[in-house]
Amino acid sequence: DGGITQSPKYLFRKEGQNVTLSCEQNLNHDAMYWYRQDPGQGLRLIYYSQIVNDFQKGDIAEGYSVSREKKESFPLTVTSAQKNPTAFYLCASSINGLTYNEQFFGPGTRLTVL
Amino acid sequence: AQTVTQSQPEMSVQEAETVTLSCTYDTSENNYYLFWYKQPPSRQMILVIRQEAYKQQNATENRFSVNFQKAAKSFSLKISDSQLGDTAMYFCAFTAYGGATNKLIFGTGTLLAVQP
Numbered sequence: 147d148g149g150i151t152q153s154p155k156y157l158f159r160k161e162g163q164n165v166t167l168s169c170e171q172n173l174n175h176d177a178m179y180w181y182r183q184d185p186g187q188g189l190r191l192i193y194y195s196q197i198v199n200d201f202q203k204g205d206i207a208e209g210y211s212v213s214r215e216k217k218e219s220f221p222l223t224v225t226s227a228q229k230n231p232t233a234f235y236l237c238a239s240s241i242n243g244l245t246y247n248e249q250f251f252g253p254g255t256r257l258t259v260l
Numbered sequence: 261a262q263t264v265t266q267s268q269p270e271m272s273v274q275e276a277e278t279v280t281l282s283c284t285y286d287t288s289e290n291n292y293y294l295f296w297y298k299q300p301p302s303r304q305m306i307l308v309i310r311q312e313a314y315k316q317q318n319a320t321e322n323r324f325s326v327n328f329q330k331a332a333k334s335f336s337l338k339i340s341d342s343q344l345g346d347t348a349m350y351f352c353a354f355t356a357y358g359g360a361t362n363k364l365i366f367g368t369g370t371l372l373a374v375q376p
Binding site (some may be wrong): 204219251254 | 264269302303305307310325355359361363366367369
């Protein structure tokens with residue numbers, strides 16, 4: 147079945163540690179996205195990538211980093227510079243990043259900083 | 261900058277009744293898309309319905325329909341014959357047409373509870 151997988155579902159991290167969230171898609175989509183969801187704030191765009199080896203900052207990129215070495219993978223690293231990393235993280239993909247193409251979402255990763 | 265506002269944090273409806281969720285947006289763009297996404301307790305985001313701004317006809321998908329008022333920048337979602345499975349958080353979202361990215365702007369969501 148085609149889709150987007152995110153792992154792990156729950157992630158715990160000690161303050162000051164970097165952590166990487168996985169996002170994989172087998173939909174052959176060019177574009178991929180990372181969103182952060184906090185209670186009462188909806189979803190906010192962290193980073194997006196329209197093509198392999200290229201990515202751009204979204205609205206809240208500070209304290210995060212990404213890579214796009216393969217079409218099907220778009221991992222997100224939450225660094226120790228992120229002041230409030232506890233949140234729900236959603237990955238999405240679309241056929242391409244031009245104008246409108248439906249974004250399909252993964253099941254998400256809940257990150258908790260202890 | 262574009263913004264999306266959902267003024268109803270929570271709503272409740274009886275099973276089989278009809279409920280309307282409100283959304284307003286602000287943009288200087290003339291061409292754009294509007295969406296309603298559903299996020300059930302599983303937290304999987306699901307696209308419910310979309311509306312192209314250049315279309316005057318309101319979009320419908322089975323029990324879900326929208327009331328799109330472009331001049332008022334209003335985009336409400338009507339759910340008819342509500343079912344228990346409709347219990348979820350509903351997000352209104354916007355994207356500009358023809359922009360450099362397929363960027364979605366989300367509202368803060370409305371938590372809908374369908375009561376038996």
